[in-house]
Amino acid sequence: MRWACILFPQLALDAVLRRRVEPERPLALLAGTPQRRVLQALNPAARALGLRRGQALAAAHALTRDFATADYDPADIERWQRFLAAWAYRFSSQVSLHYPRAVLLEVQSSLGLFGPWPGFEARLRQELTALGFRHRIVAAPHPAAARALVNVYDGLALDSQKALQACLGGLTVERSGLDRESASAFQRMGLRTLGQVLAMPRDSVARRFPATVLQHLDTLLGRRALALDCYTPPDRFDGRVELNFEVESHQALLFPLRRLTADLAAFLAGRDSGVQRFVLDLEHRNGAPTRVPVGLLSAEREAAMLFELARGRLEQLQVPAPVLAMRLLAKDLPAFVPQRRELFDDRPQQSLPWEQVRERLRARLGDDAVQVLQARADPRPEQAWRLGEEGTRPPQLAQAMRPGWLLREPVPLRGPAPRVLAGPERVESGWWDGGDVRRDYYCVETRGGQRAWVYRTVGEGGPLWLHGWFA
Amino acid sequence: MNGNVVALDALLDERRLWKGRALGRASSAQPTGHAALDALLPGGGWPDAALSEVLLPAAGVGELQVLWPTLARLSAAGERVALVAPPHIPFPPAWLAAGVDLRGLVLVQASGRDVLWAAEQCLRSGSCGAVLCWPGAVDDRALRRLQVAAETGQTLAFAYRASHDAFNPSPAALRLLLEAPGRVRVLKCRGGVAPDWAIPLAAG
Incomplete structure (x- = not known):
């Protein structure tokens, strides 16, 4: 065999x-010329209505319209x-x-x-x-x-x-x-x-x-060999589902979406590849289709996960016009690398790997909602941190006497004059890239007992600027 | 008198009767890293797989120092720590000085109800060692959801809230109030009686 x-x-x-x-x-497929439509294929429910294959559409309509x-x-x-x-x-x-x-x-x-x-x-x-x-x-x-x-x-x-x-x-x-x-x-x-x-x-x-x-x-x-053309899978996936009525709600789009993502998953499993970026096109009667790009950080191919991610993006969307068809296009199909799991995991009850949680969060909160912090070797506080994607290896530079919280924008320190605990510490840098900074930083304690990191620009008077909290 | 004889052990086992102050305590799997605080808590550390609340009057009173030893221990063990909607930027030099490995630190930006949703997703998945969230003004139902999610995912959960919420009931297993800078009071701890004095929090 x-x-x-x-x-x-x-x-x-x-x-x-x-x-x-x-x-x-009941459903019937129609073939033939526009003048004479014939029933080409029927499902059992349609056959039970008395319809027969090869019947003319007019004759079938004389029997029933259901x-x-x-x-x-x-x-x-x-x-x-x-x-x-x-x-x-x-x-x-x-x-x-x-x-x-x-x-x-x-x-x-x-x-x-x-x-x-x-x-x-x-x-x-x-x-x-x-x-x-x-x-x-x-x-x-x-x-x-x-x-x-x-x-x-x-x-x-x-x-x-x-x-x-x-x-x-x-x-x-x-x-x-x-x-x-x-x-x-x-x-x-x-x-x-x-x-x-x-x-x-x-x-x-x-x-x-x-x-x-x-x-x-x-x-x-088998006395004579049959020459067969072997199939090679294409490098892209293109699936389309035509809806049989105009759809305006997300709920009605979920069923075709589930089919499309399941098809994509079956296709990817056959190629042993994953998908990192795909596009959902919602086609309307007039005008250009609405594009919903779905991007992932790593290649995935599990049907349920792809469905949930696409659904997350779709639910955020305001559809401008009723949808007639949905098309899923995936061009970027990198190799799928299964996640390495250990046999004796520390956390056997772990139900969902972090990668899936991360994609779920990104699907609902936005592409740059989940980030890791990176330290940079720069004395200026504004330049000493950066948000990046996961997986990069930032330099690990520890510095004492720095606050745990840094404010995104410095704000003037209000209230009565604080007690200075330490400082000043001069930070002077950045003359080469336009972000020139000349500041004296102090560690102070406010009247309420909060410990703050404040600065005053060298050579200027005015209020102290609050830049962080020693939390 | 002799109609109902109930064994003391049974009552203790059911936690219907609590001893005032247990002496021989089991060492927790999640020590806080502060010896004085560990000594006060019933399990000798954070309640495992449960929600803990940190209540603070304003920023800059040691709210990160409470957790830094725990986060440093978790990140050294390769666990992931998620910060959901932190109010400010965690400044890398200080976090590194506290021993936290930034590679295991994930920031999730969210606002409004999405904070609770994101925190619940992280907790429920069980893929993080600890989840810290700043939910803003929430009711006890939302906190109960976090508590259940922490149990499901067997994860440490921390919620930072304003100190005036101390008067409202909460389903959290542990409630800490940062009274003054570096002074912490245990308001509630499951499985024990909260002591009525505050303790100083040694740095580190």
């Missing part, structure tokens, strides 16, 4: 349903297939989109990482269900055989060539992937199953049928 084929039997419908809040409501419609878009299907390939890339390095509406992936070499196939398969199914895609999975020794068998089976896993031949032999001719003409020719010859076809002498098949027939049969059995 080397290849798994995942078939998405209703990819177009799932792609539309998954962005709806209530997927159980169903929603959406356009059947082949480009959309292709885009979702590529998205699913990006998802599958996480599980295998060889992923192919050789067949429409299906993803082939090589699984033998991934078993060491993801465990034996039943567990691996369960995980694939679980993630696909969470993403909202219906699927059928078959594992077989050859890619073409897996594709042919997934037409009929679901959950089949074949290990040996013998079992494969037995299974393939049971396939009917028209479902074996042969072209329609040859399939009907076989049927007219009385050959209903692939087993009967395979039992025929090779030379007579070669004489009566085009060369493609034998080639296909050989590929199915």
Whole structure:
């Protein structure tokens, strides 16, 4: 068993349903010319209303009007297939989109990482269900055989060539992937199953049928290798959700946002990268879309966290006009470095790592709300500190007789004359950069008993200026 | 008389009965760094995983000196210390002289109700060793939230408040009042009786 084929039997419908809040409501996808719209795909609720595939829209409307419609878009299907390939890339390095509406992936070499196939398969199914895609999975020794068998089976896993031949032999001719003409020719010859076809002498098949027939049969059995184009994931993520009505409240934007961030997380997991900066575009009927940039300090990829951060930014926003669609664009995808955790952590009850808390705080309070303090080697108090990002290594310069609190701006010291405890200490510097300072600093005690750090500019009278508190 | 016999130990265990002054006290995991203050507090240090209040009449009366030894000890152990909405800039030379490693010191700028929110997030996450906040005028419900968050995250929480709030009840496990510069009085300590005298706070 080397290849798994995942078939998405209703990819177009799932792609539309998954962005709806209530997927159980009747829905029909429409195709055809504007003059004659036909129902292309239906969900079970719509089928229960008596609608049929291929029905004209006018006929369907004569029956009932209680169903929603959406356009059947082949480009959309292709885009979702590529998205699913990006998802599958996480599980295998060889992923192919050789067949429409299906993803082939090589699984033998991934078993060491993801465990034996039943567990691996369960995980694939679980993630696909969470993403909202219906699927059928078959594992077989050859890619073409897996594709042919997934037409009929679901959950089949074949290990040996013998079992494969037995299974393939049971396939009917028209479902074996042969072209329609040859399939009907076989049927007219009385050959209903692939087993009967395979039992025929090779030379007579070669004489009566085009060369493609034998080639296909050989590929199915693995006698002939199938050349597959391997999928390589793109360097950027671009997801878009069209809303089916004009949205003005944040609440209604949360559902598409959750889908988009979950898709982004699945994509990032497949590429083993994180995201540091992404943009949410809220599209309006007129005018330019509203951009909501979301920036993080370090690369992250957890779905719940990305959702919460984007939500924090979105809730701060005043949307100028109703929103018609939402688009998530991520171009900067650096490598993801998992956080190092120790097995015996001092704080086993720690529920949330600091990085996540920090991003949450920044999302609500602003990008520069969380900072660390850095000391600088400058005698001028105003220049002796700086706020910076975390992770930098500031110089560590200790100085005695400095106050614990420094006022952002010096203010005149009010009240009765204080008692001088220490000083003056002359600070004279900065003639080279325009921030010239000539001051005499004193440590004083006010009448109320507070200890303050005050100064008076050299050569000037006037009030003492309060610059800090010895707290 | 002999109808209800209750063991003294049981009452003590339930904390329904407090001894006036316990003699043999367990050494706390979070000593304050001030020997005189440690001697007064029931656990021999800060109440662990709880909110402590520091009440002060005005800035510059030793409100940082109370905490500097604790912050120095935590930052030396590699713990993170968050200052939520400090009223002034922590001046690096003095903090370094007090032994605080600035790399573990995080400033969170917030205002209004966001101060409480940010402090609660930091506390609840359990990723900080201590969280200091300046919440301004708050009611006891907000303080109770901080107290619960400190318990959840097993973190030391400190709230700086004005000294006239001393008359209002508070759910904090420990309330310290800085009466005069360098003089601290314990107003309330959970698990013990607050002494009715103030003690001098030695620098460092």
